[in-house]
Amino acid sequence: MKSKTAAALALALAVLSVSAGYAARAGSAAPVGGRASADEPQLPAASVAAATKTARAIVHGKKIGGSVDFLGVVTGAPADALLAALKPFESATGVKVNYEATFSQESILQTRIQAGNPPDVVFSSYPLQLVQLAKAGKLVPLNGVLNMAAVRKQYPKPLLDLGTLNGKLYGFFSIVNYHALVWYNPNKYTGPRHPTWAQLAAWTKTSAGQGKPPWCMGIESGAATGWPAANEVLDALFVRRYGPAVAAKWVQGKLSWTSPQVKWAWQSVGAIFTDPKMVNGGSAAVASTNFLAAGNGMFTSTPTCYLLPQAQWYGSYVPGGVQGATAADIAYFPFPSINPRYKDAQMVDGNQVALLRNRAQGRALVAYMSTPQFQTLLAQTGSFLVPNAAVSPSVYPTPLSRRVATELIASKATQAATILLPSVLFPVAVTNQFFKNLTSYLQNPSQLDVYLRDMDSVVKSSR
Amino acid sequence: MSQQVLDLVLGATLVPLGVVAYLIAAERVAPRERLRPWLWLAPGLALIGGILVYPLLKTVYLSFMGPDSGRFIGVDNYKAIFTDATLLSVLKVNLLWIVVFPLGAVLLGLLTAILLDRVRYERVAKAIITMPTAISFVAGSVMWRLIYTYNPPGTPQIGTLNAFLDSVIPGFVPKAWLIDSRFNNYALIFVAVWMGTGLATLILSAAVKGIPRELVEAARIDGAKEWDVFRHVMLPELVPALAVVTTTSVIAAIKVFDIVYVMTGGNYNTDVIATRMYSEQFAYQNTGLACAIAIVLLLAVTPVLLANRGAMRREEAWT
Numbered sequence: 065m066k067s068k069t070a071a072a073l074a075l076a077l078a079v080l081s082v083s084a085g086y087a088a089r090a091g092s093a094a095p096v097g098g099r100a101s102a103d104e105p106q107l108p109a110a111s112v113a114a115a116t117k118t119a120r121a122i123v124h125g126k127k128i129g130g131s132v133d134f135l136g137v138v139t140g141a142p143a144d145a146l147l148a149a150l151k152p153f154e155s156a157t158g159v160k161v162n163y164e165a166t167f168s169q170e171s172i173l174q175t176r177i178q179a180g181n182p183p184d185v186v187f188s189s190y191p192l193q194l195v196q197l198a199k200a201g202k203l204v205p206l207n208g209v210l211n212m213a214a215v216r217k218q219y220p221k222p223l224l225d226l227g228t229l230n231g232k233l234y235g236f237f238s239i240v241n242y243h244a245l246v247w248y249n250p251n252k253y254t255g256p257r258h259p260t261w262a263q264l265a266a267w268t269k270t271s272a273g274q275g276k277p278p279w280c281m282g283i284e285s286g287a288a289t290g291w292p293a294a295n296e297v298l299d300a301l302f303v304r305r306y307g308p309a310v311a312a313k314w315v316q317g318k319l320s321w322t323s324p325q326v327k328w329a330w331q332s333v334g335a336i337f338t339d340p341k342m343v344n345g346g347s348a349a350v351a352s353t354n355f356l357a358a359g360n361g362m363f364t365s366t367p368t369c370y371l372l373p374q375a376q377w378y379g380s381y382v383p384g385g386v387q388g389a390t391a392a393d394i395a396y397f398p399f400p401s402i403n404p405r406y407k408d409a410q411m412v413d414g415n416q417v418a419l420l421r422n423r424a425q426g427r428a429l430v431a432y433m434s435t436p437q438f439q440t441l442l443a444q445t446g447s448f449l450v451p452n453a454a455v456s457p458s459v460y461p462t463p464l465s466r467r468v469a470t471e472l473i474a475s476k477a478t479q480a481a482t483i484l485l486p487s488v489l490f491p492v493a494v495t496n497q498f499f500k501n502l503t504s505y506l507q508n509p510s511q512l513d514v515y516l517r518d519m520d521s522v523v524k525s526s527r
Numbered sequence: 528m529s530q531q532v533l534d535l536v537l538g539a540t541l542v543p544l545g546v547v548a549y550l551i552a553a554e555r556v557a558p559r560e561r562l563r564p565w566l567w568l569a570p571g572l573a574l575i576g577g578i579l580v581y582p583l584l585k586t587v588y589l590s591f592m593g594p595d596s597g598r599f600i601g602v603d604n605y606k607a608i609f610t611d612a613t614l615l616s617v618l619k620v621n622l623l624w625i626v627v628f629p630l631g632a633v634l635l636g637l638l639t640a641i642l643l644d645r646v647r648y649e650r651v652a653k654a655i656i657t658m659p660t661a662i663s664f665v666a667g668s669v670m671w672r673l674i675y676t677y678n679p680p681g682t683p684q685i686g687t688l689n690a691f692l693d694s695v696i697p698g699f700v701p702k703a704w705l706i707d708s709r710f711n712n713y714a715l716i717f718v719a720v721w722m723g724t725g726l727a728t729l730i731l732s733a734a735v736k737g738i739p740r741e742l743v744e745a746a747r748i749d750g751a752k753e754w755d756v757f758r759h760v761m762l763p764e765l766v767p768a769l770a771v772v773t774t775t776s777v778i779a780a781i782k783v784f785d786i787v788y789v790m791t792g793g794n795y796n797t798d799v800i801a802t803r804m805y806s807e808q809f810a811y812q813n814t815g816l817a818c819a820i821a822i823v824l825l826l827a828v829t830p831v832l833l834a835n836r837g838a839m840r841r842e843e844a845w846t
Contacts, residue, residue: 168809171809286789286792287788287792287793287806287810288792289792289794290794340679344679344682345678345679345680345682346679348677348679348703348706348707349677349678349679349703351703351706351794351795352676352677352703352705352706368682492810492811492812493810493811493812493813496806496810496811497811500793500794503794503795504794504795504796507706507708507795518613522811525594525813526594526811
């Protein structure tokens with residue numbers, strides 16, 4: 065296997081874990097130790113020196129030694145990148161970081177806590193679990209551990225709020241993944257480049273009428289099949305039309321799945337992905353195409369589709385991940401605005417850092433991971449997007465990642481309107497049933513009411 | 528790592544040493560005949576109790592509790608299994624497995640066992656037929672997913688089956704084998720048959736070889752047609768082996784998990800008891816319902832298991 069392909073595969077795996085940690089929830093229980101790519105990312109010496117200095121300052125110049133258990137979901141090449149960014153910490157403090165990656169983080173964390181053997185630090189993609197753990201007193205509050213003044217200034221408030229309970233911070237996002245961007249091939253796509261939903265709908269209708277299905281989609285993802293349609297389209301439509309406040313009601317179970325708002329979102333998704341004129345191959349192709357291959361039709365000499373709603377990772381996946389595609393073949397626009405009031409609302413998920421054991425090594429690691437110096441290193445690996453506003457977008461290695469960082473993280477409007485992806489905030493049982501029912505609905509559109517009623521009953525029983 | 532190796536070495540030496548020490552001590556302390564067998568049995572019983580009986584009782588207990596095991600809810604979980612529409616459809620799919628899979632595996636196994644008995648290349652053919660048995664279910668499922676791959680009509684078919692049918696049948700419309708609920712369960716069961724026929728062939732072939740030559744030849748000399756030889760001479764001799772193969776396949780069908788989990792994830796109306804149990808526990812975190820499903824699964828398997836044991840005894844006694 066060429067190393068480039070290997071790296072792409074590894075990225076794909078990481079994507080599964082970072083952007084769709086639901087796969088883990090559904091439980092493919094393989095602990096992933098093997099690395100697809102062995103080449104360490106080369107980081108600029110100046111940044112490494114700055115990070116080393118920061119780490120040294122955290123431990124007041126003392127080599128405290130020992131080791132720290134660190135549990136995460138990032139695997140493959142991105143895991144190498146993460147560890148490379150942690151190297152300066154290890155060399156400055158003498159603390160050895162024992163990183164363990166697993167796709168079933170949620171259950172492993174729960175089991176280890178029950179067994180009285182929690183890891184020191186967790187890199188979690190389950191914000192709800194962290195809230196529950198914080199409530200149960202299993203997490204160490206970070207207020208005395210981090211430089212809170214700097215953290216408050218550097219991290220978007222909505223993201224910090226997600227890790228805050230009773231005024232104390234228990235977790236902060238160290239990696240973020242922006243959802244629901246619309247990707248296209250600038251060399252083939254002829255439609256509007258920054259449209260509203262109405263403008264895009266008009267263009268897609270015309271394209272469908274000419275026998276050219278406009279949308280690409282593939283939702284096959286093993287046990288988590290369905291998430292691309294849920295996260296990248298349905299959630300996005302809902303938030304763009306009804307806004308974060310109504311979305312919050314929905315995730316809290318205060319807005320029923322049979323409500324006209326939720327039903328509208330489902331029907332809008334159905335109208336696109338069950339129609340062979342709108343999406344190549346119709347619902348059978350949507351269901352049987354793997355999410356990684358969903359956009360391949362955009363890069364063939366005669367495209368079979370033109371637009372793919374997918375999270376921000378897709379931009380770095382395409383060059384190398386899709387045969388014959390290069391960085392010049394991929395571009396995006398934000399998910400179209402429906403109600404102009406909510407045009408800036410951006411949906412994210414990501415990995416939160418939390419501390420489970422109050423030991424000096426763990427405290428130092430968490431403090432280090434919150435600093436802009438560490439975040440800069442993460443950004444420079446090219447594997448991650450980081451939410452720290454003190455990290456300049458210019459440090460990202462590719463033009464596309466610089467653009468994403470500029471538009472999504474450095475933009476004040478977007479920062480203020482950043483919300484967590486609804487699918488991540490539902491109780492796990494609801495999210496899983498959501499993906500499953502949406503998948504079934506695309507095969508049997510006439511049964512919509514049955515699926516929505518079923519969602520309501522799952523919500524009821526998960527409470 | 529070295530710590531783990533050390534633990535391993537310590538465990539591998541200390542545990543047997545401990546058992547030996549226990550037995551020596553037991554012999555010293557209690558030489559009385561009545562107590563003696565129990566002292567020897569105790570370590571084994573403790574193990575069975577700890578890893579079989581206790582978990583079973585705990586599962587029964589949890590099956591009467593709510594999702595987080597905190598609240599007693601009586602038989603609600605069991606009621607749900609037989610009333611909830613999605614759970615009922617799971618039972619229906621499993622029933623299809625229980626009927627179709629043993630039928631396919633046994634019939635094909637019998638057919639190959641009997642036909643191969645008459646050809647010179649029997650060993651090669653048998654090796655080929657049993658080969659899929661050696662493949663893990665997960666690997667086999669991944670292979671068959673590639674074979675069943677669907678691409679929309681008009682695009683190149685990269686799934687082996689659709690590509691093949693496309694090239695031999697003019698105007699063939701590609702089928703979404705794993706998604707279309709008219710035939711997806713049969714597509715999955717076929718994979719199980721493909722992997723299960725080998726074992727059936729081996730057992731039945733051994734049984735065919737065990738049929739006394741004289742019996743078959745006497746029947747032929749008496750003028751019996753081939754079908755009659757099979758029906759009235761061979762088949763009765765094969766009944767014990769058939770019973771073993773059938774019950775084993777039924778148990779496999781009741782417990783089937785890997786194929787469904789890997790190929791469809793239980794989507795598109797292909798969920799079976801075991802995959803549902805898995806998702807109730809690990810995806811929906813409903814421990815109570817998952818345990819109730821586990822108990823139902825156990826109760827469904829038990830009679831077949833007993834029949835299987837009986838059949839095996841008869842088969843052994845017979846040969």
